Amino acid sequence: MAKRAYNFNAGPAALPLEVLQKAQEQLVEYQGIGMSIMEISHRSSQYEQLNEETQSLMKELFGIPDGYKVLFLQGGGSTQFAMIPMNFLKAGKTAAYVHTGSWADKALKEAKLFGETAVVASSEADKFTKIPDLSGLQLGENTAYLHITSNETIEGSQYQQYPDTGSVPLIVDMSSDILSRPVDISKFAMIYAGAQKNLGPSGVTVVILREDMLEDLPKNIPTMLKYEIHAKNNSLYNTPPVYSVYMVNLVLKWIKENGGLEAMERRNREKADLIYQAIDGSGGFYSGVVDPAYRSIMNITFRMKDEELEKKFVKESEANGFVGLKGHRSVGGLRASTYNAVPYEACKALAEFMADFQKRNS
Incomplete structure (x- = not known):
C-alpha cells in the first residue's frame, strides 16, 4: 500500500x-x-x-x-x-x-x-x-x-x-x-x-x-x-x-x-504535547492562539508572523505529505486536528517538520 x-x-x-x-x-x-x-x-x-x-x-x-x-x-x-x-x-x-x-x-x-x-x-x-x-x-x-x-x-x-x-x-x-x-x-x-x-x-x-x-x-x-x-x-x-x-x-x-477512553486521553495528550511544545519552544516563530489553560487536545491552532509565511508553510507541508493544516477560512492561521485516530507518528512528524521549517525560514 x-x-x-x-x-x-x-x-x-x-x-x-x-x-x-x-x-x-x-x-x-x-x-x-x-x-x-x-x-x-x-x-x-x-x-x-x-x-x-x-x-x-x-x-x-x-x-x-x-x-x-x-x-x-x-x-x-x-x-x-x-x-x-x-x-x-x-x-x-x-x-x-x-x-x-x-x-x-x-x-x-x-x-x-x-x-x-x-x-x-x-x-x-x-x-x-x-x-x-x-x-x-x-x-x-x-x-x-x-x-x-x-x-x-x-x-x-x-x-x-x-x-x-x-x-x-x-x-x-x-x-x-x-x-x-x-x-x-x-x-x-x-x-x-x-x-x-x-x-x-x-x-x-x-x-x-x-x-x-x-x-x-x-x-x-x-x-x-x-x-x-x-x-x-x-x-x-x-x-x-x-x-x-x-x-x-x-x-x-x-x-x-486499544484500552478505552483512559488510553485515548493519554495518547491524545501525548500527541498534542508534541505540537504544543514545538509551538511554545519556537521563541515566537509560532504562536498559539488559545490561552494555554484552555487549549484543545483535539484542534491545535497557531499563527506565524504574517500570512505569506503561513501560506508557504501550508504549501510545503502539503508537499511533504501533510493534509489539512490550513486554518478555517473564517479565522485563518494554521490548525492541526489530532483526533483519536491520528497516529502519534503523524504528530511527531509534524513537530519535526515545524522545527525544520523554522530553521529554514528564521
Missing part, C-alpha cells in the same frame, strides 16, 4: 487504519450474508443486531448509566442546533447559551428562531481564546436548558471541566471531542456529536439523551424532528445511515481494543 498521508483534517477526519482495512475486508460481503452491509434492509435481523451492538458499545465505553437513550440520527450536529430548541424550549422559558466561538454561535442563532435565548457567559471579549469561568453561574428558574460547546473546532479551545447546573438540563455539543477522554455522563441531560471527527465517517449523528427529557414535549414538531419518535423506534423510524453506523461500530471496537 502506498504511504498514507499525515491527515490533520478537522472533519471529515482521520479514521483508524485497522478500521478501514476491516471495512475493506467486509465491503462486498458482510458476515456471510451474500451482500454488503450497504445493501441490507434496516429491518433485517443483521442490521437490528448491529444497531443494538453499537448502542451497547457506546454505553460501555462512555460509561453511560441507566436512564439514557443512545440515538443514531442524521443531519449532523447542525440539525441538532434546531431540534434542541424545537423540542425543549417551551413558551415562557429561556434557553441559556455559553458563547465560546463559531459553533456555539451557530447553535445560538438557530435557537433564536424558536424562542427566548440568553447568553449567560461569553469569551468574545477575549477573542474566544478562553473558556468562560462558569463556577459562579446562576441560572433562573425559567431556564429551559444550558447549552455549551465542549470543544471549539475552529478556534481551538476546550472545556477542562463542566459546570454543575443543578436542576437545569445541561446540553453539550461534543462533536469534536467525544470519546477523547472519560466524562461523567450523569452531569448531562443530552450529549450530541456529528460522527465525522472522532466516531466515524459523516452521515450519522450520535445523541445521548436522558429519558426524562422525553416527557411532555410539544406536539406540533415535524415527525422527523421529534426525539420522542426516534427514541420509541430505537433509531429505526426511517431508513438510518446504515453504513455510517456500521463504521461507528468498528471505531468503537477499535477504541475498546
